[in-house]
Amino acid sequence: MTNRAFRVVVPALALFLTAFLISQATAAKSTAAKVTSLPGVTAFLTDMIPDDPERAGTFFAELKKGGANTVILGPPETGYTAGRSTLPDIVSRAHTAGLKVYLIVPVRNMPDVLAVKPRWEDMKYDLNSGTIQPTGRLDLFKDDVVDYLSSRIKDLASTGVDGILFGTDLYYDDVEAMTSDTLQTYANRFNAALIPGRAFARVENLQGGLVVVEYGAGFREWAEMKRDRLIVVIQKIMDDVRAEHAGMLFGLPLHEEGLASAEAALNRFAYDMEAFRQLNVDLYWIAIKHRRMRARKGMGYKESMEALARIAQAGNEAVKAPSRALIILQTASSSGKVLPYSEIEKTASLARKGGNPYLAFTAAEERSLPAVLTKKLFKGNDSPR
Known part of the structure; x- marks a missing residue:
């Protein structure tokens, strides 16, 4: 029976x-x-707002004179972490200057939260030891975590920001989401346990570390379960925020490595652009820092420019709606020196390969670009599509 x-x-x-x-x-x-159309976006990204209110106002006014209608508060790698208390004044001064404000918001890399809520931490399978280890990231399979993120982003939205860009820490690595609760969810859903030794069928030492090069039994279902959870989480947060702030714009990060291969992207990062396009996000954004990439990978000028073009083209083609792609480009070296104007113009030209994305450029108070240059770079971005 x-x-x-x-x-x-x-x-x-x-x-x-x-x-x-x-x-x-x-x-x-x-x-x-x-999501049928978007207004034009001409943006600068900055993570260095002057402390003095008057200087901040002057900085925003200069960005406006340069042809911008939006300022993005970053940085892309970690998101805005300067705190909420100063945000209302920053937003007010940006609005006074005629700028909209988009905020890059971290999603999973939140050590301050984990310090208070250690049970919210995600776990991963360590390829070296074969044991389950903490990730230092939030576990999005926990409803309490998602409720917290919704509440936090609603609070940030209440400061008057015009857009929320989810941080690049949103996505899962292939070895992540290994808490006992999530493993049980998998077992309940597929009537079988996930066994890491079988799921990660072959591992090799590449680029100075162990990497999974072949996946085995149960892994595909595992990756799809993580993707499905991301879709639910993203949509819930957007719905919760828009219930109180109806006009809030949302942006989803494009995954640089995930753009190369749809199959590899789903396996390695639970990243599925085909599925994510069904979400009602307004923008898909990516920061391509070609100078940083050049230094990190030992590239020459030509090679780094070719890499930038490949990433931009893959991003434009992945979105399949150029008006919904936003590409952020680097305008200064790691030392803070402004790049040659010809190089900045070249990156803008290459970023439009395969589409017509909105462009944004990094900016700081002490290294402003000539307005005549930035207006030229923004040409075509300022009209609704």
């Missing part, structure tokens, strides 16, 4: 889950259809 009941329940549960996921995807598609 028990076995017969089990055989009846499992197919029924599978049908229920299938129907639920289809309904979720349909709902996302219907909401996404509402």
Whole structure:
């Protein structure tokens, strides 16, 4: 009797889950259809707002004179971490200068939160030791974590910012999401346990560390489960925030490595652009810092420019709607020296390869670019599409 009941329940549960996921995807598609056009975006990204209020106002006014209509508060790698207390004044001064404010918000890399809520930490499978280890990141499979993120982003939205760009820490690595609760969720969903030794079928020492080069039993379902969870989390946060701030713009980060191969992206990062396009996000953004890439990988000028062009083209083609791609470009070296203007113009030209994205440029008070140059760079970005 028990076995017969089990055989009846499992197919029924599978049908229920299938129907639920289809309904979720349909709902996302219907909401996404509402994003029909965007106003022009001409933006500068900065992570260095002058402390003095008057200087901050002057800085924003200079950005406006340079042709910008938006300032993005970063940096891209970590998101805005300067604290909420000063944000209302920053937003007010930017608005006074005629600028909208987009905020890059960290999602999983939040050590201050984990210091207070250690049980919210995600776990990973350590390829060296074969043991489960902490990641230092939030676990998005915990509903309490998602509720916290919604509340936090709603609070940030209440400062008057015009847009929220999810941070690049959003996505999962292939070895992450290994808490006991998440493993149990997998077992319940697929009626089988995930065994890391089988899921990570072959590991090699590449680029100074162990990397999974072949995936085995159960891993594909594991990656898809993480992707599905990301879709639910992103949509919930956006819905919660927009319920109180109806006009809030949202941007999703493009994954640089994930753009190279859709198959590899899903496996390594739970990144599935085809699925994410169903979400009602307004922008897909990426920062391509070609000078940093050149230094890190030992590239020459030509090689780094070719890499920039490849990434930009892949990003433009992945979005499949040029008006919804935002590419942030580097204008200064790691030492803070402004790059040659010809090099900046070249990066802007290459970033438009394969599409017509919105462009943003890094900026700081002490290294402003000539307005005649930036207006030229922004040409074509300022009209609705």
